[in-house]
Amino acid sequence: MRLVVDLNRCQGYAQCAFLAPDAFTMHGDEALMFDSQPDDRQWEAVLRAAEACPVKAITVEGPGGVPAGERSGASGVA
Amino acid sequence: MLPVSLDGSLERLRREGRIVIVGASLAGLRAAETLREEGFTGTLTMVGDEPHEPYDRPPLSKQVLLDRVPADHTKLPRRRPVDAEWRLGVAATGLDLAARRVRLADGSELDYDRLLITTGVRARPWPQELEAELDGVFVLRTSDDAAQLHRRLSAGPRRVLVIGAGFAGSEIASACRERGLDVTVAERGAAPLVGALGGVVGEVAAAMQREAGVDLRCGITVTGLEGDAAGRLRCAHLSDGSKVEVEVAVVCLGATRNTEWLADSGLGAGPRGIACDAGCRAFDVRGIVTDDVFVAGDVARSPHPLFGYQFLSLEHWGNAVAGAEVAAHNMISASADRRPHIWTPSFWSAQFGVNIKSVGVPPMGDEIIVTQGSLSERRFTAAYGHHGRVIAAVTFDQAKWLGFYQHLIERAAPFPPDFPTVDRRPEGRHPVPAGFPDPSLPSHGPTVTLSGHSPSDRRISFTPLRA
Numbered sequence: 001m002r003l004v005v006d007l008n009r010c011q012g013y014a015q016c017a018f019l020a021p022d023a024f025t026m027h028g029d030e031a032l033m034f035d036s037q038p039d040d041r042q043w044e045a046v047l048r049a050a051e052a053c054p055v056k057a058i059t060v061e062g063p064g065g066v067p068a069g070e071r072s073g074a075s076g077v078a
Numbered sequence: 079m080l081p082v083s084l085d086g087s088l089e090r091l092r093r094e095g096r097i098v099i100v101g102a103s104l105a106g107l108r109a110a111e112t113l114r115e116e117g118f119t120g121t122l123t124m125v126g127d128e129p130h131e132p133y134d135r136p137p138l139s140k141q142v143l144l145d146r147v148p149a150d151h152t153k154l155p156r157r158r159p160v161d162a163e164w165r166l167g168v169a170a171t172g173l174d175l176a177a178r179r180v181r182l183a184d185g186s187e188l189d190y191d192r193l194l195i196t197t198g199v200r201a202r203p204w205p206q207e208l209e210a211e212l213d214g215v216f217v218l219r220t221s222d223d224a225a226q227l228h229r230r231l232s233a234g235p236r237r238v239l240v241i242g243a244g245f246a247g248s249e250i251a252s253a254c255r256e257r258g259l260d261v262t263v264a265e266r267g268a269a270p271l272v273g274a275l276g277g278v279v280g281e282v283a284a285a286m287q288r289e290a291g292v293d294l295r296c297g298i299t300v301t302g303l304e305g306d307a308a309g310r311l312r313c314a315h316l317s318d319g320s321k322v323e324v325e326v327a328v329v330c331l332g333a334t335r336n337t338e339w340l341a342d343s344g345l346g347a348g349p350r351g352i353a354c355d356a357g358c359r360a361f362d363v364r365g366i367v368t369d370d371v372f373v374a375g376d377v378a379r380s381p382h383p384l385f386g387y388q389f390l391s392l393e394h395w396g397n398a399v400a401g402a403e404v405a406a407h408n409m410i411s412a413s414a415d416r417r418p419h420i421w422t423p424s425f426w427s428a429q430f431g432v433n434i435k436s437v438g439v440p441p442m443g444d445e446i447i448v449t450q451g452s453l454s455e456r457r458f459t460a461a462y463g464h465h466g467r468v469i470a471a472v473t474f475d476q477a478k479w480l481g482f483y484q485h486l487i488e489r490a491a492p493f494p495p496d497f498p499t500v501d502r503r504p505e506g507r508h509p510v511p512a513g514f515p516d517p518s519l520p521s522h523g524p525t526v527t528l529s530g531h532s533p534s535d536r537r538i539s540f541t542p543l544r545a
């Protein structure tokens with residue numbers, strides 16, 4: 001699973017940190033720190049957090065890695 | 079279905095065109111997603127010189143150094159499949175505008191119908207090459223940089239030297255203190271963050287650093303780094319004649335645009351970035367806008383109507399996302415359907431436990447007024463004024479007010495603001511000079527650079543007009 005928070009949007013109200021404390025934590029009063037690639041077992045909690053975010057600042061890509069439809073093995077991949 | 083009014087060539091481009099994106103990071107990925115989202119079904123090739131999939135950089139100086147997230151665990155989520163051919167670990171080395179062709183480092187070439195350039199910036203290295211090679215001297219831009227720096231910090235160096243107290247340097251110093259490491263910060267300006275936020279706010283940042291136990295030295299430059307016989311960093315010499323024993327030095331002297339590969343291309347690209355119009359179309363050196371080359375993210379400079387149509391170069395996460403979405407849309411749209419990239423600059427930084435956020439262009443501000451809260455409490459909102467209007471705002475742990483100020487900036491509301499404030503303190507009664515350093519002095523600080531009106535500016539140093 002992957003996630004990113006648009007911290008320009010984030011208001012620091014900490015709903016996400018309450019719902020998925022392993023992926024989102026407050027640092028000080030207002031700064032949010034998130035785990036960009038939390039364990040897949042947290043999927044449900046992270047999804048709930050993303051839905052609860054009042055400013056829709058959280059983008060999540062589900063477990064299972066690269067979304068379907070990707071061509072892999074492109075030439076030149078180091 | 080496409081509207082019938084679209085001419086056949088645009089329809090063909092959207093259906094079976096070839097789009098190449100050079101620079102596979104935040105802007106490149108968001109552009110690729112937008113192209114697919116808007117119905118582009120042709121071939122899409124992503125060229126990136128880093129061997130990694132697109133990843134998020136802001137955590138590298140925060141979560142990663144704080145040991146909360148591994149350096150190689152900040153991959154960006156995809157908003158949708160992008161169905162692209164990924165050419166990772168290969169740099170683009172040249173561009174032939176007439177033939178519409180990109181040359182790659184492995185000798186291959188890519189033909190395109192539309193090209194998007196999102197090659198970003200790289201950390202400016204320590205200028206003395208031999209000293210830069212000493213074991214213990216770092217920069218921080220990539221996940222590989224972060225992995226190395228993290229490893230070294232975890233080994234418990236006796237003292238870390240941070241050279242340059244812009245946002246990156248200050249965040250690194252903050253992480254070091256939080257991990258219990260001794261840290262010296264050397265800053266040429268009068269205070270940390272002074273280039274980005276001015277002297278009034280810089281003083282607050284300085285107090286935060288000192289309180290956290292940082293050995294902060296302002297008005298100081300590092301004149302030399304010295305190694306031992308084994309080539310390990312041993313100490314740093316400062317411009318006041320003093321010497322600091324350090325095992326690690328992190329060079330935070332700002333960034334250089336990745337435009338060298340375009341040197342002879344005829345594109346309006348130089349050390350200040352690639353000039354593009356508000357629709358993200360690149361200018362060529364003659365100042366004529368191209369129709370098939372687009373630019374987004376940190377490498378772009380584009381004119382902004384809110385700020386006197388000066389070209390702005392922004393090193394901001396939000397700008398990369400917004401610019402990429404506009405560029406991608408415009409790449410596959412008829413001219414009447416194109417949109418301008420007139421995003422109001424915004425960024426955040428987390429350091430010393432404080433959430434710092436800003437909107438607008440603070441370095442344009444001549445004056446500043448604290449409108450809410452108090453500087454000494456490190457919880458405040460301040461507005462910057464320029465020619466009688468609100469041009470920017472900054473909050474320390476008061477992010478919730480920022481949207482209101484963004485609205486004032488976008489309306490060119492009068493400065494000082496004429497609303498009664500919620501909790502006005504003595505310091506908020508009158509505007510004071512914002513305290514930005516002379517913009518013609520070399521600086522590594524600001525992440526917003528006003529770079530004038532010339533699309534083909536190729537000078538290294540530039541003196542923006544403050545008036």
Ligand SMILES: Cc1cc2nc3c(=O)[nH]c(=O)nc-3n(C[C@H](O)[C@H](O)[C@H](O)COP(=O)(O)OP(=O)(O)OC[C@H]3O[C@@H](n4cnc5c(N)ncnc54)[C@H](O)[C@@H]3O)c2cc1C
Pocket residue numbers: 100101102103104105106125126127128134135136137138139168169170171196197198199200218219220246336339374375376377392393394395396398424425426427428
């Ligand atoms: C440590 C750190 C902390 C940050 N913190 C914040 C923050 O708190 N808030 C904020 O708003 N912003 C922050 N930023 C800035 C933000 O990360 C950038 O604005 C953003 O990454 C810009 O995205 P981009 O895609 O334009 O460029 P980049 O992310 O720089 O990506 C450009 C890519 O192009 C590649 N490339 C370059 N030349 C070539 C070539 N010739 N061929 C192929 N590929 C090439 C590069 O290697 C790179 O992968 C931070 C940046 C760093 C480094």
Ligand code: SF4
Pocket residue numbers: 005009010011012013014015016017024032052053054055056057058
């Ligand atoms: S719920 Fe949304 S706004 Fe609140 S802290 Fe989390 S990301 Fe920020």
